[in-house]
Amino acid sequence: MTEQQQTETLQKWMKDHQPLFFKVVRAYAFTRADQDDLFQEVAIQVWRSIPGFREQSAVSTWLYRIALNTAMKWTRRELKHRQGTYDHVEYLLQQNIQQEDSRLAWLYEQITHLNEIDRSLTLLLLDGFSYKEMSEILGISESNIGIKIHRIKQHLISKSKDYNNGI
Template identity: 45%
Template sequence: MNSTLKDRLLHDWLTKHQGLLLKIVRTFSFTPHDREDLFQEIVFQLWRSAERYNSETAAETTWIYRVGLNTAISWSRKEKTRQKQRNELSHIAPLLNSSSEPSDPRLEWLYEQIGLLNNIDRSLTLMMLDGFSYQEIADTLGVSVNNVGVKLNRIKKHLSQRASEIENEV
């Protein structure tokens, strides 16, 4: 596949699936700078993998999720290593959050809770919230359908318990 064709395919993917990519980025990164870095890395990996995409073996959305989530998981591992080597600026974190996104406290809480999950559970949750079937999630993440079901039930139970705890505190 020549570079021009890859560029067109990437542009088409970014146009159609920008929301999906932004959800992945938001789930795996927590500052505007990190979101920008991760988004660029995902776009680069999509471009690199474009010639391996086969519409007969995977739906376009599933392929993009697979590349995006695998890139995010890898980036997240590397980022944890980098964060250990520098000081956290948590006291200014609220200033770093993007103000361009609508602020819904429930949505912010959900992203925060999803962010506390391990990488695989984050990926499962994000795909479930986007309406993917257990089979599609299993194919994308390379786990069994049964494992997807068990993990998602545990995640749902955990999030429900956290919501109840918070509701009882208020």
Template identity: 55%
Template sequence: MKESEQRKIFNEWLDEHRALLFKVIRSYAFTTEDQNDLFQDVCMQVYRSVPNFKAASAVSTWLYRIALNTAIKWSTKERKHTDGHQEVEKMGNLLMAQNESSDERIGWLYDEIKKFNEIDRSLTLLLLDGFSYKEMSDMMGITESNIGVKIHRIKKQLTENSKQYEYGV
């Protein structure tokens, strides 16, 4: 594949699926700087992988898998560097007003998703984007029945936590 063709495909996919990538990134990186870093990592991985795409699945499914795997690796690497250290970004946020979502329920949901482990976080995002258990199973390498159990527990936990929230979920 020529580099110009690879770049063209990459740009088309990025334009069409940017929101999908940002959902994953926002669920794994919590500061603007980290989100930018993770976005760059995901884009680099997608760009490198363009020639390997064989159309065995939908582009969105394939990109989701790349984004999730990259985010999980990035998250693990970042956690090793930050364990036991207070983040400078958190200290700076004390002096600045927080950017709030237009709907505070979405902010609440992202806050809840942040509390999940990497697998549950990934499953939650896939569920919210309407992927079937079969598709999730293919992406995550987990059996469909295990997906069902995990999603049941996630829904139960979110429902319980939402009872403390003013609007409920």
């Protein structure tokens, strides 16, 4: 594969799967600058990985795996870099200028408090991936995924009762 073909593939995938990338970036990075940095990291990693894509899974499944793994590694690296300090700032990815639904903002806020695996599972679930696909992406059994998703749902339901008398 030539670099030109690799670049064209990246551009097509970034355009076709933009919401996937936005969701992952938003769930793992909280400031606009961090979101830009993480998005760039994901794009670079996807570009580097294109020659290794063997079409044994759907493009979206493969891209999710790269984006999630990149985001988790980036998060660990950032935490080490910041040595536990975190400035609380508004962290909306300015995907569009329209007013965001407060329920959606609440959900993303709750997702950020989940551990890495639960956060990844939640994003995959919201995008409609099957347990089998989630298992392939995250490398854990389908039955374990079912248990984790049940617990995540129960946790979010419990939290939602505190939010404006429930969602």
